[in-house]
Amino acid sequence: MIIGIFLMVTFFTASLVLIYLSIKSKKEMERKKNECTEIAKGTVETIRKIGDSENNDNYYPTFAFFDGNCIVQEESKIGYSKGVWKKGDLVQIRFNANKTSDFWVESDSIPAWVWLISIGIGFAAIGALGILLCYFTTKY
Known part of the structure; x- marks a missing residue:
């Protein structure tokens, strides 16, 4: 019973954090879509690996693009899984003309906020199932 309550609280807390x-991620993406109006073709120059094992590694690509005045090289603030980007990949970049470090890469992938909210809802469902199990095991 105590373990069930602990798990239920843990899953609900995790779901609230993920949601x-x-x-927050969705608002940041909307901000970038509004402020990053310039478009440039770019390439992946380097990829930096951060992590302690094959399963926990994140890969941070550095993108190079021409902002109209000079070539800009900026490392992504988003870590990707292995194989998403390769050195030399061509990308389309939207950037803020006033601050070139404020950019995002157009891609066909699903935005991070969709995954986070999906997992958060899943955790909430597991927490709700935990409530039902606790209720029925104490009642009957």
Whole structure:
């Protein structure tokens, strides 16, 4: 019973954190779409690996693009899984003309906030199932 309550609280807390992060991520993406109006073709120059094992590694690509005045090289603030980007990949970049470090890469992938909210809802469902199990095991 105590373990069930602990798991239920843990899953609900995790779901709230994930839903909060998804809302924050979505707002940041909307901000970037509004402020990053310039378009440039770019390439992946380098990829930096951060992590302690094959399963926990994140890969941070450095993108190079021409902003109209000079070539800009900026490392992504988003870590990707292995194989998403390769050196030399061509990308389309949208950037803020006033601050070239504020950019995003157009891609066909699903935005991070969609994954976060999906996992958060899943955790909330597991937490709700935990509530039902606790209720029925104590009642009957």
